[in-house]
Amino acid sequence: MTNSLLRGPSGSLASSASSPSTSGRYPAVITRARATPRGLGVSGPAALLACNVACSGRPAARRVASVVTRSIADGHDAERLKDCDVLQLETFLQAIRERNQGPSQAPGEVFLVGTGPGDPGLLTLRAAQLMATADVVLYDRLVSDEILQLVGPSARMVYVGKTAGYHTRRQEEIHELLLAFAEAGALVVRLKGGDPYVFGRGGEEVGYLAAHGIRVHCVPGITAAAGICAELGIPLTHRGVATSARFLTGHSREGGEEALDEAVALAADPHTTLIVYMGLSNLAKLASQLVGAGLDPATPAVAVERGTTPGRRVVYGSVAELHELAGRAGLRTPTLIMIGEVVALSHGWQGWAAAGRPLEWNEASSYPALKLSLQLDMGAVGGKVGAAGVEGEGKKRARRGAGSRSGEEQAGLVGAA
Template sequence: MDYLPLFADLRQRPVLVVGGGDVAARKILLLQRAGAKVRVVARHLCPELQQQVDSATLHWLGEVFSVGMLDGVFLVIAATNDAELNAEVSAAADRRQMLANVVDDQPKCSFIFPSIVDRSPIVVAISSGGNAPVLARMLREKLESLLPASIGAMAQIAGAWRERVKQRISSINGRRRFWERALNGRFAALVARGQIDAAETALQDELTAPAEQAGDVALVGAGPGDAGLLTLRALQLMQQADVVLYDYLVSDDVLDLVRRDAERICVGKRAGGHCMPQHDINQLLIAHARKGQRVVRLKGGDPFIFGRGGEELQAVAAAGLAFQVVPGVTAAAGATAYAGIPLTHRDHAQSVTFITGHGRSDGETLNWPALAAGRQTLAIYMGVLKAAQISRQLIQHGRAPQTPVAVISRGTCADQQVFTGTLEHLDQLAQRAPTPALLVIGDVVTLHDEIAWFGSQYAAAHQCASLVNLA
């Protein structure tokens, strides 16, 4: 081990920074977040530091460094572009047995700054000992995505409750088991939802009369296919789940990110082919949560946009179970973005309407006259089977037969395909497209040839358009 990792208490301790540029400003900001009383010496100050000096939040000692400035200082940082001055600061600190850091000059450092994941009071520091700072930064980014933002609040509450728990539970093992239950159970779930008062009530209940662990349900949007479009919160819950109920529309790349030992149940919802009735899915969510399990209901796209997520949560709420919702990138936003088709554009469309082609059998008909109006984009989910009817109704109610249309198949996935043409030939285009597919109707489709960027069609957008355009 080349460096001993330490966490220093800098609150109200004086720290000297030699240098006044942008690099020095970044170090000073970090020191101030740790509560240090920063002193700076520099010939010139960047605007950010000058503003701090003017507002008396930073003490500027002067333009020229002198050894006496180290008197009473806890540690020192040299952040100038003058190698000789940096070496002088390092040597002076070394003679005084004082910790010093010279930015980007490891041999002259007696301490180095790690990459930091800050979830105060939880702080994770990563260092490569100066050998591979980019690798350390990449590891930090991975940890940032895995550690929930609520973990700091959990730690603060736990700190406030430590003495109470110690008085109530005398044994070390008993306290450890208590905190393991709390930090993996209802208390943690409530903190994550921002319900701090309820979280503390749950902690008190667990301390007073430990009950059988209650489970909960997280309704999570998996996005349109590309696993890179998952939200951080979705990834965190997928990694914590005991059981995951997922649909056909959830891509294999997304499913690969589920915790390895979680139970996976395919409930098979897709347009025109449900292998499990909606009522049975609702009851399955409830049954697993009542067993004390952390349940993730993983749905393609966004669960509240044509995903029946609201219906499922109504059932969960009626059962008295805790739940939360993590929105996802809906297919209309994701697929069109990857196809180079903006949903709105000031030259082509001032509004966008999301429509499902698979509504309730007893539902009211769509407002075709309103949908046929120009200068708007229609994004139609689950519309392949009714493409002929959609085309016919729109044309009958005034939409021009030559209106540009696109059928985006398996949007955002590696095998995404985009078929373009005109409204009068929408049905033929839809029949060519592998499912799942999104129908897009409106003048914005013409921008596909210009700004398509994703996959093989980026290089062949014009060729693809000419091959499938049936106008």
């Protein structure tokens, strides 16, 4: 165990103890506040950070050197590798409030931004623009390090990731953080893996903020089902084979088990492609329910860990045997499961079968290296495209009362897949 101290303006201490996480990307961090938020001399989002997980997402000290080059783009401050501490956050919020003071002072706006399944080449242009111009970025565990490189160097980053059995912050606390940042006048970007409205709890965050008078915009992302199926060559629908596709969560909220069981039973349709998110831990039960509801045990299936990323791992098999195969391979979350006859149409399945059905078969589409720099002025929606810097909602708002940011912060998309 490693211990770190977070000192508030009053000299009070909040102690955090961290240990390696067995299921997340970063060490789990549990903070024990030795004083109340008032005792720490902070309030609002800073108090939430102090009393919950002030440094969550920050790798252990011995790992920092190896992570910085992959996680931080040129110009970023390595000290804010994954999160800002309480003092940095309070100073930042005060600067935002002062920047926005004036007769026309208004609350900031929040953008829920989907980052897709992991490959930075699958980001939307609007997502890249907002990441480059944000004041503060709250991001999930499923947002890859390569994508985080596109966050502007001046942005403050707050990790709010969740994994099974461990949440750095409860959903209610995330709501309060978003609201506090927006009320200070910041341009807030909430990064989510995949699409915010596909098992991303985006609707809950929109509802909470809208009820408090905050404007919220959603930027869609390529959901994991679409991105990973495309990578593996699996059509979600195919004439004569699959007439529909169904997205299903593999776990339910407390008290919702019966409704989930009913949904699984309805999904046992040989003409439907079933895509299961967050279902690895319940795969044995899921397969048993599907077969019990009439699905052929030999139905082709595949489990894909970290699809569209360099860490992709793929396990093919029948629906009846997939749980045992995935266990032998040691697959971990995030893993997407696809079940249906369309799986057998892919080159991956066919290559796997021809090779004697090995435990893992990671053959997939290989995209050309991403070398792209864009500076487009799209104007208003439906406007003409011109040759100018990218400047949209986020850029214009960030300039209010503070002048333009430096040219290096212009929103562009530059990266390598």
